Amino acid sequence: MPGMALRKGGKKFMWDGGIYATEAEAKEKMADRLLEETPPSIGGENISDILSIDGVKYILADDSWLLIRPSGTEPVLRVYAEGRSPEMVEALMAFGEQIAENST
Numbered sequence: 001m002p003g004m005a006l007r008k009g010g011k012k013f014m015w016d017g018g019i020y021a022t023e024a025e026a027k028e029k030m031a032d033r034l035l036e037e038t039p040p041s042i043g044g045e046n047i048s049d050i051l052s053i054d055g056v057k058y059i060l061a062d063d064s065w066l067l068i069r070p071s072g073t074e075p076v077l078r079v080y081a082e083g084r085s086p087e088m089v090e091a092l093m094a095f096g097e098q099i100a101e102n103s104t
Contacts, residue, residue: 014089017080020100022070030070030077030103031056042066043083043091066092068099077103 022030034056041047045060055069055078064083071078079096083089 014084014086015080015082016089016093017078018093018097018100020077020079020097020103022075022077022100022103030068030099034068034099039095042095043088045088062088064088064092066096068096 031052035050035052038047038050038058042058042060043064045062045064047058048061049059051057051059055067057065057067059065062084065081067078067080069078069080070076077100079093079100081089081092081096083092
């Protein structure tokens with residue numbers, strides 16, 4: 001279940017995060033693969049922007065986002081999500097978990 005609600009500019013957002021084990025070699029190629037294979041949408045919302053600072057962050061049209069960040073010191077991927085509803089956060093985290101599972 002997503003974490004606590006945050007308020008930004010009068011809007012309510014939910015968040016969640018997770019850590020997933022991966023192999024060091026897969027971790028190194030992760031950012032390139034995420035940028036090359038960007039889906040058009042996640043959870044029914046179009047991706048409106050992509051940031052590639054400290055991982056890959058997909059920003060969606062409704063201001064939800066998903067950050068997938070390989071650790072610099074451990075063989076893990078860190079996945080963080082923020083969305084307007086618990087359902088959006090769950091959809092973002094499910095996508096992040098799928099990426100993590102396919103990275104090993």
